[in-house]
Amino acid sequence: xxxGLGIGTRIRKSAFFDATVAAGVTHFTxxxxxxxxxxxxxxxxxxxxxxxxxxxxxxxCQRQVQLSGPDASVLAQAVVCRxxxxxxVGQGRYTPMVDxxxxxxxxxxxxxxxxERWWISLADSDMLFWCRAIxxxxxxxxxxxxxxxxxxxxxxxxxxxxxxxxxxxxxxxIRFFRYEPTEVEGIPIQLGRAGWSKQGGFELYLLDGSxxxxxxxxVAEAGAPHGICPGTPNYMERIESAxxxxxxxxxxxxxxxxxxxxxxxxxxxxxxxxxxEALIALRERGLRRQLVGIMIEGGPIExxxxxxxxxxRDALVGSVRAAARSPRLDRNIGLAIVDVPANALGTDxxxxxxxxxxxxxxxxxxxxxx
Amino acid sequence: xxxGLGIGTRIRKSAFFDATVAAGVTHFTxxxxxxxxxxxxxxxxxxxxxxxxxxxxxxxCQRQVQLSGPDASVLAQAVVCRxxxxxxVGQGRYTPMVDxxxxxxxxxxxxxxxxERWWISLADSDMLFWCRAIxxxxxxxxxxxxxxxxxxxxxxxxxxxxxxxxxxxxxxxIRFFRYEPTEVEGIPIQLGRAGWSKQGGFELYLLDGSxxxxxxxxVAEAGAPHGICPGTPNYMERIESAxxxxxxxxxxxxxxxxxxxxxxxxxxxxxxxxxxEALIALRERGLRRQLVGIMIEGGPIExxxxxxxxxxRDALVGSVRAAARSPRLDRNIGLAIVDVPANALGTDxxxxxxxxxxxxxxxxxxxxxx
Numbered sequence: 001x002x003x004g005l006g007i008g009t010r011i012r013k014s015a016f017f018d019a020t021v022a023a024g025v026t027h028f029t030x031x032x033x034x035x036x037x038x039x040x041x042x043x044x045x046x047x048x049x050x051x052x053x054x055x056x057x058x059x060x061c062q063r064q065v066q067l068s069g070p071d072a073s074v075l076a077q078a079v080v081c082r083x084x085x086x087x088x089v090g091q092g093r094y095t096p097m098v099d100x101x102x103x104x105x106x107x108x109x110x111x112x113x114x115x116e117r118w119w120i121s122l123a124d125s126d127m128l129f130w131c132r133a134i135x136x137x138x139x140x141x142x143x144x145x146x147x148x149x150x151x152x153x154x155x156x157x158x159x160x161x162x163x164x165x166x167x168x169x170x171x172x173x174i175r176f177f178r179y180e181p182t183e184v185e186g187i188p189i190q191l192g193r194a195g196w197s198k199q200g201g202f203e204l205y206l207l208d209g210s211x212x213x214x215x216x217x218x219v220a221e222a223g224a225p226h227g228i229c230p231g232t233p234n235y236m237e238r239i240e241s242a243x244x245x246x247x248x249x250x251x252x253x254x255x256x257x258x259x260x261x262x263x264x265x266x267x268x269x270x271x272x273x274x275x276x277e278a279l280i281a282l283r284e285r286g287l288r289r290q291l292v293g294i295m296i297e298g299g300p301i302e303x304x305x306x307x308x309x310x311x312x313r314d315a316l317v318g319s320v321r322a323a324a325r326s327p328r329l330d331r332n333i334g335l336a337i338v339d340v341p342a343n344a345l346g347t348d349x350x351x352x353x354x355x356x357x358x359x360x361x362x363x364x365x366x367x368x369x370x
Numbered sequence: 371x372x373x374g375l376g377i378g379t380r381i382r383k384s385a386f387f388d389a390t391v392a393a394g395v396t397h398f399t400x401x402x403x404x405x406x407x408x409x410x411x412x413x414x415x416x417x418x419x420x421x422x423x424x425x426x427x428x429x430x431c432q433r434q435v436q437l438s439g440p441d442a443s444v445l446a447q448a449v450v451c452r453x454x455x456x457x458x459v460g461q462g463r464y465t466p467m468v469d470x471x472x473x474x475x476x477x478x479x480x481x482x483x484x485x486e487r488w489w490i491s492l493a494d495s496d497m498l499f500w501c502r503a504i505x506x507x508x509x510x511x512x513x514x515x516x517x518x519x520x521x522x523x524x525x526x527x528x529x530x531x532x533x534x535x536x537x538x539x540x541x542x543x544i545r546f547f548r549y550e551p552t553e554v555e556g557i558p559i560q561l562g563r564a565g566w567s568k569q570g571g572f573e574l575y576l577l578d579g580s581x582x583x584x585x586x587x588x589v590a591e592a593g594a595p596h597g598i599c600p601g602t603p604n605y606m607e608r609i610e611s612a613x614x615x616x617x618x619x620x621x622x623x624x625x626x627x628x629x630x631x632x633x634x635x636x637x638x639x640x641x642x643x644x645x646x647e648a649l650i651a652l653r654e655r656g657l658r659r660q661l662v663g664i665m666i667e668g669g670p671i672e673x674x675x676x677x678x679x680x681x682x683r684d685a686l687v688g689s690v691r692a693a694a695r696s697p698r699l700d701r702n703i704g705l706a707i708v709d710v711p712a713n714a715l716g717t718d719x720x721x722x723x724x725x726x727x728x729x730x731x732x733x734x735x736x737x738x739x740x
Contacts, residue, residue: 004397005375006408007675008605009691010494010618011399017676027374029381030400033494033617038376100506105499124380124403126496129475133503136470136644146622235378247403248380252516274506305377306387321379 011035014060015150015212022213023220023230031061031124037232046231047327050199054158055231056219059196059203060150060212065120065128066113071140076118078138078274079131080110081256083266087112092177092192094264095120096256097127102278104254105130107246107261109194111179119149123246134274149190150206153233154219158226159201166222167191171202179205184218187211196233198241198369235303236324239333242293242366249291249321249335255282258290258337260365289318290343293365296332296351296358300325303334309352310336310360317342320351326367333367334360381405384430385520385582392583393590393600401431401494407602416601417697420569424528425601426589429566429573430520430582435490435498436483441510446488448508448644449501450480451626453636457482462547462562464634465490466626467497472648474624475500477616477631479564481549489519493616504644519560520576522585523603528596529571536592537561541572549575554588557581566603568611568739605673606694609703612663612736619661619691619705625652628660628707630735659688660713663735666702666721666728670695673704679722680706680730687712690721696737703737704730 005028012034014020020037027039037058040046049055067075077084080095087093092111097120098104109121120127131144154162163171167182171191174180179192190205206215220228238245244259256265256279267280307319323334334351342349347362364370375398382404384390390407397409407428410416419425437445447454450465457463462481467490468474479491490497501514524532533541536554541561544550549562560575576585590598608615614629626635626649637650677689693704704721712719712732719730734740 003375003377003395004409005373006397006399007373008399008618009674009677010615013676025373027376029376029378039374099499099502101502126499129469129496129500130503132469132471133500134507137504137507245380248378304379306383307379 014058015206015209016058016060016152016216019213019216020058032063032122034061036061039232040230044327047234047236049229050156050197050231050234050237054156054162054223054226054228056228057153057232059153062121062151064147064149065131066145066147067142068117069142071142072116072118075135075140075142076110077271078134081265081273083269083271085271089114090179092179092194096261096264098275100274102255102275102282104250104256104259107244148207148209150209150212152204152206152215153195155195155197155201156199162223162226162228163202187215196243197237236326239322239324239335240326240368257282257287260291287340289337289339291335291337292343293363293367294334294336294349294360295363296323296334296360298358301332301353301355310338311350312342312347328368384428385576385579386428386430386522386586389583389586390428402433402492404431406431409602410600414697417604417606419599420526420567420601420604420607424526424532424593424596424598426598427523427602429523432491432521434517434519435501436515436517437488437512438486439512441512442486442488445505445510445512446480447641448504451635451643453639453641455641459484460549462549462564466631466634468645470644472625472645472652474620474626474629477614518577518579520579520582522574522576523565524589525565525567525571526569532593532596532598533572557585566613567607606697609692609694609705610696610738627652627657630661657710659707659709661705661707662713663733663737664704664706664730665733666693666704666730668728671702671723671725680708681720682712682717698738
């Protein structure tokens with residue numbers, strides 16, 4: 001079933017919108033109240049370009065919340081679950097955000113831009129308002145705004161060559177989740193080694209939204225000798241790599257543990273943050289459900305539009321949140337939220353898909369790249 | 371330019387999704403992280419059905435924030451700009467929400483469901499998280515959740531007849547913005563006289579999301595003798611009626627005054643709420659820009675995808691947020707945000723549309739129904 005997308009001023013366009021239209025984008029979703037490309041017409045071709053070559057993605061919908069001022073670091077530490085005390089300037093960290101009850105609200109990358117300035121690079125929820133609420137209620141001396149920052153991702157095994165051709169060989173020394181201020185043709189950019197794939201690459205944070213088409217074209221030109229293609233965050237690759245999609249792979253009351261984010265929650269350090277006590281209590285209580293990998297039997301499937309019910313021995317135990325045929329594994333793979341103990345590896349499940357009932361089994365994550 | 375919409379589990383379907391697909395929906399937007407129908411293929415026909423007959427709309431994306439518990443009324447009063455002290459059970463009020471600096475964040479209808487329970491029926495922003503932040507930071511004894519409530523609107527001059535046929539003649543006595551608990555065929559409903567048009571009608575708040583298709587079909591059957599059609603909140607009618615579209619007609623730092631919401635901001639009562647002092651200061655400062663009506667010269671236009679720049683005597687003074695050919699006026703009408711003093715009635719403007727440069731003039735609002 002295919003539907004058209006109504007377009008107006010309520011959902012904002014990205015700085016790269018015109019460029020993506022010129023490049024042939026066919027499908028959008030929305031993310032942080034912006035249009036986000038999700039296909040140029042052949043997502044399998046985009047997949048292979050991502051895992052074997054290089055692709056460029058408009059991910060300007062990763063909106064930033066900028067915290068600046070004397071209490072910026074106090075607020076940053078209050079709103080994320082990671083210990084930020086050792087963060088260097090230019091260092092990003094994957095930082096779940098939870099509310100006072102420990103419910104997951106976002107899973108951004110938080111970057112220390114300079115001593116008193118932080119950028120929180122958001123998944124899809126209005127954390128700008130959340131940060132303003134906490135700042136104002138606590139009387140913190142901090143300004144909370146959305147800055148003019150539009151990320152453009154260059155991903156894939158040949159991404160480094162493209163970015164080196166554009167910015168210089170020095171970029172090869174940038175470590176993972178490190179960001180450097182730079183420019184190209186006078187366009188200001190914060191350049192980091194990051195991106196929502198496991199294929200390696202960079203994010204170019206465009207710092208002047210009026211120059212999106214210029215930057216897009218410069219990357220396309222630098223990438224042409226390397227075979228760069230326009231693409232989008234790839235549904236198949238992100239399932240293979242078990243990259244979390246907040247809202248897709250989580251429920252309204254999910255906590256970081258069930259979403260497999262425990263490595264990114266610092267409960268054993270001294271730092272305090274919103275939800276810390278609730279998370280300690282949840283950790284002591286133990287898991288009640290969990291996001292798990294599943295292999296699904298039979299011929300190729302398409303992903304769920306409505307979540308698929310999941311049963312174990314005729315009892316409803318959860319739902320499939322994402323599923324696809326893995327091109328590299330040539331198997332049907334998926335991510336499901338299931339109740340304990342059906343989360344145990346090897347558990348037999350039955351999923352009710354739009355393709356009918358299919359057997360499935362719980363497997364370890366990630367599917368590729370363990 | 372037409373684009374497809376990628377559909378997955380991240381953007382939720384409404385309780386009426388399957389029914390709207392069966393009814394022939396062709397285009398969606400997203401709203402509060404849900405799919406919202408915006409066309410069944412002929413929005414002009416849907417317009418005439420709305421203004422001359424009766425239409426039914428899936429507006430389940432008007433998500434509710436439910437406040438319940440001993441401090442529910444304290445929290446409700448803290449987060450909206452209206453004096454709620456006189457609110458009866460079953461009474462709704464149009465209630466702008468602003469942050470501590472007076473910036474508009476939402477313009478919901480707030481309903482007192484019972485003595486200690488409120489529903490805030492949202493425009494498109496995550497006020498669930500905002501309300502939880504305020505409640506937790508202030509230590510209020512209140513539970514803040516999204517309840518199982520899915521509004522279905524029946525709008526137009528024949529809406530009352532349809533709803534009376536379905537629920538009984540008593541519904542004719544329901545006053546504007548009053549809501550009554552009721553049921554039909556055992557389906558629990560909160561029925562109110564409300565809706566996002568100026569054509570009159572009702573909203574049926576479905577209180578059991580598993581019964582969306584049942585309710586849709588009951589309304590369609592009751593409406594058939596009255597010529598009911600599936601439709602959606604209508605872009606042309608809402609511009610004619612000057613109904614605000616939050617995010618479309620507002621900017622990130624818009625205040626309620628520039629959005630023409632002063633009648634719904636109670637600064638002269640004794641009640642305190644978030645942003646009150648900031649709004650008093652903004653009122654004293656005076657308007658710097660305003661949402662205004664404009665008439666645009668020339669042949670029929672389509673609305674802006676990107677906001678159209680607006681000039682007055684060659685100076686950039688704002689942007690057009692929405693525009694359409696009014697079927698009843700047979701004129702091009704629009705809503706623009708312009709700087710003072712270009713907001714004065716009769717000001718000559720030039721708009722840069724996708725149809726080329728057009729002359730325009732500032733006019734009074736609403737266009738119809740003054």
